[in-house]
Amino acid sequence: MMPIALLLGMPRAATTFLYHHFDSHPDIYVPYRRKTNFFSLHYNRYSPDWFFDHFSKVESAQVVVDTETIGFVDKTIDVIGNIDKVLDKQAKFILCVREPGEWLYSLYSQVMTFDKKRNDI
Secondary structure (H helix, E strand, O other): OOOEEEEEEOOOOOHHHHHHHHHOOOOEEOOOOOOOOHHHHHOOOOOHHHHHHOOOOOOOOOEEEEEEOHHHHOOOOOHHHHHHHHOOOOOEEEEEOOOHHHHHHHHHHHHHHHHHHHHHO
16 A cells, blocks of 8 residues: 555645645655545545546655645544554554644634625625
């Protein structure tokens, strides 16, 4: 199995920055979609083959990095259990966290921006 690292953590905690940073590194492969959300949203919809198909162009020396943030805020999803069923024990994890007060303000600002855009339509 290819070496895999999952970028887990809070939304609004630099996961997009890290995705783009990893994308520019020649030894790291990231999927064309920033997040597959396989282990949270799509686990019960698709097979593990769907997840691995996102990495079909990986070169043998590259480490695959995928991002999963939904499970951090939705406790009804057993993301860790789903990961344990699909990935081997060699998988690595990068946990992104942020100071709670700053995170809440950032999330609030983002939601208000979405709400304003929706009301402008």
